[in-house]
Amino acid sequence: MTTAAAPPRVPEAIHRRRWAILGSLLLALLVIVLDNSILNVAMKTIATPAPVGLGATQSDLEWAINSYTLVFAGLLFTSGLLGDRFGRKRALLAGMAVFGVASLLSALASSPGELVGYRALMGVGGALAMPATLAIIMNVFERSEQPKAIGIWAGAVGLAIAIGPITGGLLIEHFWWGSVFLVNVPVVIIALIAMVVLVPESKDPNPGRMDPVGVLLSIIGLVALIYGIIKGGELADFTAAEAWVPTLVGVVALVAFVWFERRTPFPALDVTWFRNKVFSASVAVVGVIFFALMGVSFFGVFYIQSVRGYSALQAGLLMLPLAAAQLLFAPRARLVVERFGVAATAAGGMALVALGFVGYVVITASSPIWVLIVIGLVMGAGMAHVMPPVTVAIMGSLPREKAGAGSAVNNTFRQVGGSLGVAVLGAVLSTVYRDGMSDTLQHLPAEYRDKAGESLEATLAVAGRMGPKGEALIGPANDSFIHAMHVVAGLSVGVSVLGVLVAWFLLPGRTPAPGAPAGAAEQTDRPRETAAADA
Template identity: 65%
Template sequence: MSAVGSEAPPCSTVPEAVHRRRWAILAVLMLSLLIVVLDNSILNVAMKTIATPPPTGLGATHSQLEWAVNSYTLVFAGLLFTSGLLADRLGRKRVLLAGLVLFGAGSVLAGLSESPGELIAFRALMGVGGALVMPSTLAVLMNVFERDEQPRAMGIWTGGVGVAIAVGPATGGLLLEHFWWGSVFMVNVPIVIAALIAMAVLVPESRDPAPGRPDVPGVLLSVAGLVLLVYGIIKGGQLADFTDPEVLLTVGGGLAVLAGFVLHERRSRHPALDVRYFREPAFSAAVTAVALVFFALMGVTFFMVFYTQSVRGYTPFQTGLLLLPLAASQLFFASRAELAVKRFGARATCTAGLLAVAATMAAFVLLGTDTPIWVLEVLFVVQGAGMAHVTPPVTVTIMQALPREKAGSGSAVNNIFRQVGGALGVAVLGSLLSAAYRGWIDGELAGVPGLSEGDRRAAGESIEATRALAERMGPAGRTLAERADEAFVHAMHVTVAASAAVTLAGAVVVAWFMPGRPGASEGKGEREWRRLPEGPAERAVDGALDDARPRG
């Protein structure tokens, strides 16, 4: 499936003791990956419950719900650069274990939160743990599998995201039907304990024999830039006005800081992100593709929960079951994407996958307040299949572009664009949804007698707030509740149309820049790019790994 290199090394580079238990190690890595992705998919189902006033929920507003997601993803994304470098320097197993401990502690504290502010803060702590876990899993994978087996292993690794998406919503819905909302975080604890024990026994230690220094200024610039950018987008949705001075200043400031980050990385002797890799069109196209796929996935799952529960009346558990086709389709096709790449090439496979995602996003405009639910399920199957033909090939492209000893840094690049894409998907699509909803429902709220300006603005922030007002109005609020459903569906149509356009643009980028079929004619630059991972440094880390393998 490799889009970057197709020739295996002439001899084994992985110690025999490690090679024999490589699939068991992959299973442990999948368990670690499961909790990181599982948490976000569970949280999506719990959104409506957390928005409910105490004691059932926390009474979180629409923007607070977005920050409950984005506080995790922004901290995660901001620390991925440094965590990848730490894993290469200190040892990937050691960093993995530390990350799991932090993630478990953050899960317990998040489950015991007494306010939306506490939940946001403890979700950020979980982001620190997740940032230590995610890059290390893929880095370990690159060091325990031979090059010719890496595409298959990475296909299974990316398919693990589908497993978490499948297990998360249904598990979250089941927990919410029998326990309090905090149980969706407490479920992480036994998984963390099992992963810690299995990892201590099975996973070998590996590290970069010549690591660079952590780039603290670069990390701070990246975190500050992302926070400003996403905060401005969320604020624009709250105000229903993206031209507001506060929005323009924060978004502009975020872009300026991120530009400073790029300039700093270009000049730094030990950059957190080596921007020279982005000079290669195939590499840039790969990270663009993975960002857009998760932009669509996180954005859709965020607002689809409100569509199924608020508009269609399904329970959290039923909503989780409705999301299963999306996850099952992704899981089924992810392990088979290698066959498509071998036959048609990475360019055709990824382009077709992105076109399928864009088509399903556009087709969501078919959904109304009473559309047969099987239409949604069919769209989920097609979308999952499209995503599955994008993520494995681009992951291989990114990871095999780097020497093996830099696997932590390469994994950080892959995951940073996953998480930034997901964070921006929630922020951009969530804010667009909020703005479109308010633009429609404000006219309806203006006709409600005796409603103050402050109450009118609060009631127009989300469909849940409008429905709460309608319930307080008694029988007279039935019409307002119906109008709220119509306003939400209208806002959803606007949102998915915008997402489809962005994904379509990504398909064009991939079709233009991704490499074609293996063995096809290629230029000198691309041949050199394919040979990049096979240098003396790779052989050096193989020796370090051999020294670290268990004896006897």
């Protein structure tokens, strides 16, 4: 007896243009993710006094990055909820419009303070748009095609991370510093036009009452936690009051959030989702991999540019292998999942990431540059086999009508994991470096000693000001930095191995049907939310 195929759950008009819709969403994804990496290249120019730059101090530069991160991370979860309630297309369009306007204002900023404020506004736009991209994918693709679409989505993230420094390097070489923000504007305009025409509206048909207390607690908790983590990383001292007090406030607010959500009849976040082993393990793997990977991005830039002497543009080009591997393998990760299951695929990907970190443990100042290319290919291939399957597992564990909240949880864990990685591994890098340089710095004049011990860049700057006498600092500085890099890379290996174990033992094996995401079996009978009026 043959069983009739289940009817498609996506309206035909939307189904026909689903790949064009994905293309418009990737534009949003590219411009948001690219902007995070493109700014790093422009830092030195922005620090230059006017008219070349803004004369920004080190603190100004840190806040130009951190203001975006704080707002982005703090509003991600709330933005996902708003998209589910009021419409994901509305959230996407509003986010892109805010991001575009803030990019234009950032390009025209006349002081470091203005730049910090406009970067925070860019964080608002990014937070509104980012969860909506993944939620819309879940609502315009059938279950069988979602792994492929999410694989392309994940590959685009890797591409944006890699081309950011290249784009920034080219713009800085030929234009003024504001061009790294102005380049966003035409992309945003094209994306907005495409989204208005192509993207359908979708939302939760039964959102229930608003939960202002839960939303407020989530914002306070995430912002305070991320701020404390960032501050601890900056100071390389998490015992300082400026670090542990906001961290404690954040933890207490998040604990209160969970307590309140378990008792309110209309929670902003259904905390029972975390009882689902697949959901919890998947978000844990996301946090773990970004904790480790943000560490390598932190020390990798200094190794390539300061130790090896490559330009910012050349450093960006050396990141292309990582992006190319993600772009090549991420859309095909679903085929590996169909054959071996989510657990084996994600654990194997985490193992490749760990292997890449092993490469950084043994690399030296004179290692052939092709070693970095191989490391990038290995880590990119690993990343490509982790993010698509765990993202599908997260989203497939939830009802479609909660896609925005699910996407927001996924992105929040990624952001918190990445911020922890930069702060914790950056603090370890700074501490080990200073310890390694302590004997050498004792021979410096008192006015140079403290400043030269802050970082490799600070040591090289002091060496430059000292003239020929400063050349004696360069060798020990490079040696100390490489030793610190080895320590941090070793810690990243350990964190990645933890991710291997979580993925192997807690994620599901092969799914009953090819292409069906983990946890999807129990969701296939859920009612489909209302389709777009403009379908």
